[in-house]
Amino acid sequence: MHRFSLNFEDKKLEDQFQNEKLQKIRKPVYYATFIFFVLNGMKAILEFIRGTRFQSEINVGFITVQAIMAIMVLKNQQYIKQALVVTNIMSGFLQMNFNEEATAKQEFYSFGNSYALFQAIGYFISDFRDGVIQALSHLTTKIIITSIHSYKVDPLCTSLAITSTIFIVLTIYVSDFNYRKQFLSNISDNVWDKQLPFLIKKPYIKFTHKNTYFNITSCNQIQKFAGYKTDYCYGCNAREFLSETKINNVSLLNKLLSDSVLFNTDIEAHLKCSRFNIRVCMYGFEKMNRIVILEKVMTKEKVKQFSYEFRKDLVQTLKQGSTKFQFLLFYNWGIQSCLLINNMQIKQVSLLDIISKLNKTYRRYLSPLRIITSKKSKLQIRTYSNLIKIYFFQIYHLLILTQPRSQDKIDAFVKENEEYIEFHLQLKAMREFCVLYSKNIFTQQIERVILWERLKNDLRIQFSKQISFK
Incomplete structure (x- = not known):
């Protein structure tokens, strides 16, 4: 000039x-x-x-x-x-x-x-x-x-x-x-906006805020953020991510608006069953400008080395299952093998096929699990195939222990949406089932990986359609 x-x-x-x-x-x-x-x-x-x-x-x-x-x-x-x-x-x-x-x-x-x-x-x-x-x-x-x-x-x-x-x-x-x-x-801001995807190659959300006013200005690789929905615009996905993500059970959005979030450091956060590290930085000439960068997602695609305490609990669970039903010993040993060897294989599986096979396998000990849904579907889902089979093994195991065999079938109302497939079990002994479920080492270890949310007392099992993070 x-x-x-x-x-x-x-x-x-x-x-x-x-x-x-x-x-x-x-x-x-x-x-x-x-x-x-x-x-x-x-x-x-x-x-x-x-x-x-x-x-x-x-x-x-x-x-x-x-x-x-x-x-x-x-x-x-x-x-x-x-x-x-x-x-x-x-x-x-x-x-x-x-x-x-x-x-x-x-x-x-x-x-x-x-x-x-x-x-x-x-x-x-x-x-x-x-x-x-x-x-x-x-x-x-x-x-x-x-x-x-x-x-x-x-x-x-x-x-x-x-x-x-x-x-x-x-x-x-x-x-x-x-x-x-x-x-x-303004020219500088526009140049930075164009250069940011090249300078910050990780997924990020750029926004401005002042008091309760909140505006998404740009995003990069928004599809890599947890909870991404294809039918949402990038701004809607970004807003939902910021409002639904929790840091120590407090909404990330609330922390950002109150300026109580730590800047320029890795922060552990989670959304539903997804866990990841984010970093929040100030941007531009005004303090209200922020960037939330997705630093690290800890996928569980590697073989997990289970601790001594977990193995001890595993042995105890196997012994409890084998005392009343001898045939469960073989399945439990099969489950143990799946947990310890190549247990993180990701495949497309049909929940309907798994249930059909288990109904036949356990027909001598348990009334068939009947699927009630409004549309015909094989309930396809891409997930950790071995873990979801182990999870169903244990669900059937608990049903045998808590539900006496009768002429009545066990109903499961199925509802499918974009994030998960929900099985709502209708049981007579709900409390007993929940107690045994909470003590089962397999279900407790697996549900945080394959479920959208942990199972509650209403017995709504939500199988996540997204590959879960640690």
Whole structure:
């Protein structure tokens, strides 16, 4: 930016600035100046009708100049800048457009203030250099016209005019300088927005907030955030993620709005059964700008090394299962093998097929589990195939222990939505089932991986359609 003219040294940047100012402020003001065209035209017509040709040349001249400028603007809108400068300079000659005998002194004062306001608007929508030209032109015009009509040069009036012009020039300089700095700031923000996906290659959500006002400005790889829904826009997905994600059982959104979240450090968070690390950073020139970066998701695709305590509990559970039903010993050993060897294989499985096979396997010991659903489907789901089979083994195991065999089938009402497939078990011994379920080491270890939410006393088992995180 040039020190005196304030023009940008980069011509492309200067052209971009001029075009933005043209579209935002100069064009609307230019069209508003036609009120002068109408008023001066009306005055010239009235003077002609009355037969008095009192100074109508000023009105006709003003109309002529505006008409020429309008023709130039029609050919090229870039001339709006010059048209505004010429029109504002011409407005200075309207000081002569008064009948001193027919105009009251208060009217002189009122007209002068109104013209000064319109002229000030012209100063501030112009560039600094054009504003200085207009201010000096008006200063010269005022001194000359006032001196001719008053037949003297008043030192006080002239000094006041010069002093006010100096102040207005300084104000125009500061105003244009700040306007251009704001323009550069906006350009910088736009450049950063375009560069952020390359600089921050991880998924992130960029937003601004002030008090309770919250606005998503951009996102990167939003589909990698937990809870992503394909039928939601990126802004809706981002808002839902921020509001549903919990940090120590407190909503991430609440922490952000209250500024109680730690900045520039990894934070453990979770959404439903998904667990991940995020980092929150301040962005840009204002403190209200934030970026939430998805730093790390801890997938359980590697073989898990179970602790000694878990193995001890495992052995105890196996012994309890084998005391009453000998055949369960074989399944439990099979379960143990699945847990310890390649237990994180991800495959597409049919829940309906699994239940059908288990109904046949356990038909001697348990009434079949009947699936009740509103639509025909195999209930396909992509998940940890071995873990979900182990989970069903244990559910059937618990059903055998708690539900006496009878002619009545065990019903499971199935509801399928985008996030999970829900099995709502209808049992007579619900409390006993829940107690045994809570003590079963398999279900407790597996449910946090394959379920959308942990099983509650209402016996709604929600199998997550998303690959769960640790």
